[in-house]
Amino acid sequence: xxxxxxxxxxxxxxxxxxxxxxxxxxxxxxxxxxxxxxxxxxxxxxxxxxxxxxxxxxxxxxxxxxxxxxxxxxxxxxxxxxxxxxxxxxxxxxxxxxx
Numbered sequence: 150x151x152x153x154x155x156x157x158x159x160x161x162x163x164x165x166x167x168x169x170x171x172x173x174x175x176x177x178x179x180x181x182x183x184x185x186x187x188x189x190x191x192x193x194x195x196x197x198x199x200x201x202x203x204x205x206x207x208x209x210x211x212x213x214x215x216x217x218x219x220x221x222x223x224x225x226x227x228x229x230x231x232x233x234x235x236x237x238x239x240x241x242x243x244x245x246x247x248x
Contacts, residue, residue, distance in 0.1 A: 150228045151235070153205055158232065159239035166190060167198050168236055169243050171221065174208060175229070178218045 158164040158171075169188050173179065181199060185192045199219055202208040207225045210217050225232075236243070 150224065151231050154228070154232055154235050155239075157201065157205060157207065158241065159235045163198055163201070164239065165241050165243060166194065167202060168232070168241055170195065170198055170202065171207065171225065171232060172243065174219055174221050178211075178220045180212075180216060180218050182215070184219070 158168050161167075166188070169190075170184060173184060173187055179187065181192060181196050184190070184199070185195045188195065199208060203210065203219075206222050208219045209222050210219055212218050
């Protein structure tokens with residue numbers, strides 16, 4: 150999981166936004182539109198990052214179409230400490246009021 154998170158978060162241009170998405174989903178599940186509004190990001194940008202995170206078993210979904218809700222996977226929840234470690238090591242700063 151460490152290598153995967155380095156690739157997704159620490160080693161890519163979209164890492165900061167993916168980190169913001171994961172941290173936001175820690176608090177509660179959301180759909181793409183809610184995440185877009187919460188993080189002040191373009192809907193298509195959020196959609197892209199969610200697809201990448203879902204393909205890599207970081208998030209999972211319930212429901213379909215517009216109402217599809219995103220949740221952190223159990224695997225991701227078990228490795229949140231690694232996520233924070235990588236964010237620190239990669240020097241990715243995300244303020245809580247960044248949105």
